[in-house]
Amino acid sequence: MSKKKLKKKRTLNYADVIVSFLVISIIGLIIIPLPAIALDILIVINLAVAINILLITLFTRSVLEFTTFPTLLLITTMFKLGLNMSSTRLILTAGNGGNVIAAFANVVAGSNYIVGIILFVIIMVVQLVVVTNGAGRVSEVSARFTLDAMPGKQMAIDSDLNSGLINEEQARNRRKDLQREADFYGSMDGASKFVKGDAIASIMITLINLIAGTIIFTMKGDLSIADALAQFGKLSIGDGLVSAIPSLLISIASGIIVTRSDNNSSFGLDIASDAVRYPVLFRIVGVILLVLSIVPGFPFLPFLFIGIGMFVASMFIKQTEQKTAIRRKEEEQKLALKRKKKEQEEDESVSSFQVEPIAIEIGYGLISLVDSTVDNSLMSRIVAIRKQTARELGILVHPVRIRDNLYLESNDYSIKIRGNEVGAGQIYADKLMIISPDDEPFPFKGIPTKEPAFGIDAMWIDQKDKEAAEIQGFTIIEPLTVIATHLKEIIFGNAPELLGRQEVQKLLEGIKEQNNVVIDELIPEILRLGEVEKVLQNLLEEKIPINDLATILETLADYGSVTKDTEVLTEYVRQALRRTIAAKYADEQKSIKVVTIHPKVEELITQSIQKTATGSYPVLKPDSVNQILEALNKIQQELTLKNIEFVVLTSPKIRLAFRKLISFNFPNMSILSLNEVPNEISIETVGTINV
Template sequence: MGSVFSKNKAKSINYSDVIVSFIVVAVIGLIIIPLPSSILDFLLIVNITIGINVLLITLFTKNVLEFSTFPTLLLITTMFRLGLNISSTRLVLTKGSAGHVIDAFANVVAGNNYIVGAVIFVIITIVQIVVVTNGASRVSEVSARFTLDAMPGKQMAIDADLNAGIISEEEAKKRRKDLQREASFFGAMDGASKFVKGDAIAGIIITLINLIGGILIFSMGQGMGVVEALDKFGKLSIGDGLVSQIPSLLISVSSGIIVTRSDDNNTFGDAIKTDLFRSPMISYIVATVLLMISLVPGFPKLPFFIVSAVFGTIGYRMKAQEKNEEQRLIEQRQALTLMQKEKELEEEDSVSSFQVEPISIEIGYALISMTDESLDNSLMKQIINIRKQCAHELGVLLTPIRIRDNLQLNPNDYCIKIKGNEVGRGDIYPQKYMIINPENEQLAFNGIPTKEPAFGLDALWIDEQDRELADLQGATLVEPVTVIATHLKEVIYSNTAELLGRQEVKHLLEGIKDKYNVVIDELIPEIMRLGEVQKVLQNLLKEQIPINDLVTILETLADFGTTTKDSEVLTEHVRQSLKRTIVKQYLGNDHTLRVITLHPEVEELVSKSIQKTTTGSIPILKPEIITKIFDSLSRSHHQLVGENVTHVILASPNMRLIFRKLISYNFPDLAVLSLNEIPNEVAIETVGMVSLDQDE
């Protein structure tokens, strides 16, 4: 069936080519072969029909590529009119008559007065040459130049869309072909517009030849009087000129329309309707102005009143249409909302709908304005920055942090939740500023006392007008969004190990697998499972050690994972491999590591108290011993903090983890390092000692 259709289509195309070829040759033949007046009448009617048809096609064309044959058609129609002009001239000069069509134009259009006809003919010719043809020619020239200049940029845009996957290869080929066709069209129109101008000039010359030649031939050779010959051939010449110039004018207007069309994929009527009748208010104003003019004495009232009523009616109908459109949009939005609610109800019972988020923030309704993404310093942008900072500093890719409004909270309260459990809370006043006095002095401001949520410092919420004064007094000013962001960051950094699940570890490994697939394939699953790797990474994060050097971590696990599966032992091996990464964050400005050492007696007591459990090794000491250790450590630690000295606790390798577990609750931010975790080039300075003797 398809092959038969293809053959029939091919035959029809061949027949069309043959018919068009005969027509083009016949147009040339009109110049040579004399035609009887009856055939000339028929061809003149065909000429007028072609002009009307071409004009209507250009009005209903959405873009120039829909009528890409117009330049060629312009040449053929011009030759057709010239052939008819020559045939009519031959009849006029030989028989003194050119058929009924030319007589009708001479008598009806010219009004039996060849002078009136001549004036009309001259006006039509001037309009065609000076106004339409010149304008269309200039537009074609500029369009051709701009189209050619824009081709490289448009081709690059097509290639970019293709590379981005927005369009297919077939669509890209089609766009390139259309671009070439468009450039060829405007280039051809730049030259084809000269055909119309030449046709108009030729029409003037032929009309003059008919007039002068007919008078000379029939007055001198046929014995006709000069006045009679002037009257007869004046009418015939003007009729012949009008019958050729009117179709020529139609074609000229068509060329002007098609080259001035913008590529908006609308017909001319749709574009005019959209542009001229875009607002009912404009129609109302026009109707009012025309009505006022009709009331002026001396002006014809009825025409102005009729046109005013027409524009008033148009404005009324446009207003009603706008209301209907608004109602339709409202109904459409309601339908979409209903569909969304139905979809939510359908998804209500899905597993993902009641699973808790790894981390989320709930806010009171007074804080909703802080989430506006159009603000320069919105909470959404701060969260994005925190996630990037966490990835850069700790090497952890956090899942998106969900923000929800909670009407059960106070309007200015917020809470931070990890896996559905609250881990932080605070109150925020969006229109105020928080001030923190670093020297703990009382500031003379009327504000709302509060606690800075991240570090528990005393603070005060003040109004905008007190901001500059607080700054002059040396207080630390914090914007409301920054307060939440700082609190969120501290919560994340304190609980990063809990946020690192197996799925997150898998994403981290997939991110480096392209470059380091050898170590990953060797380690997982032959030596260790994904969950075992996760435990080691969590142990590192619990002590604020970044895991962004994943390659070193995985290689160390591959080296020692064959001899032990104990995550604590493996973590200690990894720490030793990351010694430079660990130590650099505790070095002073002089690149010296200040340490608090453990008295040998303390190390001996702690080492003898180690007990193995299912969750790892833990120290079991008497309460009085633990109290003495904490008191000694507290004295040294608080003294160094007061002196702003960065310091760590130094322990033997087999004691490091146990002592860290012992002090983790009371001294969560105090790092414990072993001798094996300090590079040889780092200088060590002892600034304190933990002992059981209260005097040391």
């Protein structure tokens, strides 16, 4: 561990010790009598802490930046009550509350303690009725809405993860933040009761100081009733004010933090942005004030000056907006010129009239989604998908070409591979797609549709219905996520077509520094580059990642001198990658549920395999094929109803032939051979194919 980390760890340990000591010391305030000077210092500290907490809430951009606030609210409340008890002890025993209490009583109440009582009561009413009740209600509603919306937000996180927009760590952090947000609002719902109880206790303590002090010092004969009421009236009000003002500040802070929405800016910047959004409002207010300035009985100068000030502010805001708009337009023109120049350069190259490996064509209504100047654009999503494809499948996907197509409808898009359309859909840039988790009907006025990647029933709704959809548990998907998920599924489903000799050569060059010996031995002495390409395509055809190129090349080097049959070589490679393959289908108990093939059926398929120029195929009678397919379909339906995921397990000699036999009817069914299941993985048979 580095010195910097050790130092940071020691600092955190010291912080824990200091905080623990301070919390325990609060109890000491109740038990141990304090001198007047110590009480003055602690009262000032209490006021400083309250001001600091209020300022922190003004500068926080999200409640997640101040999740300790509910606990801090309890600690500050107990600290203030401890100070109340210490000041009460000092007032009732010595008839003196210290310099700070006396200063508040003299400055705020003056010579009339009745005025001080009225001010104290007003502060308590504002705190209890206005601030604390409002903050408590907001906390309660926010907690309920946050908990109700958690399932929808969790699904949105899973959707972003599946589309490649975020990685596993980012998804984990978002789930953690979501839980912290729910915990915060739940804690604030209860913590607001501390403030209300604190205000009630302050009123009672103030009354005790006034009544008990007057009785004690009158009975002792030190003061007359009138003098005692005057002295303890001022002391009680001073003590009440030094506790009420920090309490009010913290109540305001709690109200601010629970009413804040998650933004990327502080409260001050949000207020400034909202206030100057419509400068015409300043002129309207200015006109109203100028009219009021000439109304008989109203003071002329204040209304006149402030009205003129509103006009000046409106003009200043308008000029600033015009300058910003001009600057933005100039930047857009520069970007357009650069883009046009780049397109002209591309048009002059041979590649300009060649089809791209993969491309997206969009209608004119979706052009705003491709704005590269925006952080969250289709371009950034595609970059994330390419990275995810490289990480999960091990292939390098070409940059995806995006262009507008005037022949498409405004909200349509088309995904093409080598110039041929392989997927299409329709999205609305200003709407949101919702999917029902339980196939329930949609209680919204929207546009019924199908989710293009998986064909699930969905609906496009307006942005204003988002919150209602979240509360009702619908999965909400943004337009960019819809097209990004579709693109990802297209890439994963057509990965073999996207892997050519050029891409294989780049993969080999990328690992040559660490695996130069096996590459030099394999290509071209044992196998040609095209033969290696065919093996990799065969693996991708069955969704087997090729990111363990070292093992693949080692296996090809071992068996490539024995056979040049790429199908046989692929089976050897699959056996070498058995742990990678089995891990895709094994559960947490390291077990795979399999459907086996009856020996009679295996023997039938074995005898029917015929070798052709394009590979090995089983040649069976139509009746036999139909019986096998019907048996497999029956087993699949039974296991699907039981929610059991399975693979078909065969002997190595018929695995490939059986896959070709059922691939048309069951394209997504996984077929493994016994040699592809490592010893540490257990096998659980859930069915047998028999005819």
